[in-house]
Amino acid sequence: MGIALGVSGVHVEAGAIADPDVLFLPFPNPLRPHNGDSTTVAQEILTMLEALLVGDEIAAVIIEPIQSDGGIIVPPAGFLADLINTCRLHGVPVICDEVKVGLGRTGELFDFQHDGVCPDIVTLGKALGGGLPLSAAIGPDHILNANPGSALLTTAGNPVCTAAGRAVLRVIKRENLPSRSGALGELFQSAFVSAAEVEGIADCIGEVRGRGLTIGIDLVTDLESLTGNRELARLTVYRAYELGVVCYYVGGHVLEITPALTVTESELVMGAQVLARAIAQARAGEVDPEKVREFAGW
Ligand SMILES: Cc1ncc(COP(=O)(O)O)c(C=O)c1O
CATH class of the missing domain: 3.40.640.10 (Type I PLP-dependent aspartate aminotransferase-like (Major domain))
Incomplete structure (x- = not known):
């Protein structure tokens, strides 16, 4: 560990x-x-x-x-x-x-x-078990079959979890989730950029980036210095949660958007609009920092 x-x-x-x-x-x-x-x-x-x-x-x-x-x-x-x-x-x-x-x-x-x-x-890991504990290391047998590699035996090969993992892989393939994620990522990014214009917050967005449904919204104090705005990220995450959208921030000031791959188009667009609103309200001082302090790590 x-x-x-x-x-x-x-x-x-x-x-x-x-x-x-x-x-x-x-x-x-x-x-x-x-x-x-x-x-x-x-x-x-x-x-x-x-x-x-x-x-x-x-x-x-x-x-x-x-x-x-x-x-x-x-x-x-x-x-x-x-x-x-x-x-x-x-x-x-x-x-x-x-x-x-x-x-x-x-x-x-x-x-x-x-x-x-x-x-x-x-x-x-993570998605592999569809909610059940399952992770995998995939590699050549001359490395993975070496003796020191055998550990974590209590949970290794659990039949229920591995069955879930096989089902997850089948669904990913059958529903063509990788290419769906690519298209949905573009949809989210353009919906968010439009919503950011509407909310008048474009000047605190340093960048919207990512691939597919791994998206980061980089919150900054100003577009010139590109200094990360950690406080705005904390307050935004809290307000978004109050408005019904759960996300977290990573790297100190980057909103992390990683929805389930089965998310619908309308959910994504709504999520983008709610996030833009949450940023605007957090910036306008509508979130009480004292309330947010109760949540460790937020
Ligand atoms: C990129 C990455 N690697 C590894 C891990 C750890 O995975 P596990 O909790 O299955 O050990 C995490 C957990 O969040 C992660 O984000």
Whole structure:
């Protein structure tokens, strides 16, 4: 448990003890590049990675194809492919964490497919069990059948959960949920941008981004500095909840929109309008910060 949290940048930043054998690299963030230059940010990170790989001491590279809890950060197209190809040149396996964005959410069954590549190991969870506890690590047997890999046996292979998982996969395929998610994501984004105009809040939206039904609304103090507006995010989430829309914020100030893939078009449009209204009301001071403080983490 300690080790699992220790490889997660979000948890380490929040205070979990970092695994001493893990090195963290920046994630390419086109809106706020760590090197101040969105045109070179991906290449700079790949160069940093390559310098580590030549040392022959890296066992594996773990990456989320979209950094979700970090703020729904979508890397530049081709970054994941370049990363996987670089690792392959050095014989280092890549683990793609698709726990949050996999299984059709981003418009493909796996998000890595957008870059036309396949990692060595994929991790799945959340939607896989359709509400029942189920996760999976999919990879080559020379890695997964190694002795130290056998753990978590109490819950492994539970017949009820695995039956649910098989049913989930059947529904995703039968109802063509990946391509549906792609289309619905576009619908949400355009409905939200229109609603933001109507509510007069375009100047506090730094960016609406995402793929398919993984969408982030980046709330900022102003469009010039693009400083994240954490307080507005907290108040908005609370007001949206009062108005009947449940969402959360990630990366400090980014509203995370990840509805069920079975959401209807009208629900999505209504959700976009309610969120825009919640932002407007939160900004206008209509949400009592004291009330929100009672909710830890909001
Ligand atoms: C991207 C990502 N990976 C892994 C996990 C952890 O999954 P689990 O709770 O199944 O260990 C989470 C949980 O939120 C997640 O968001």
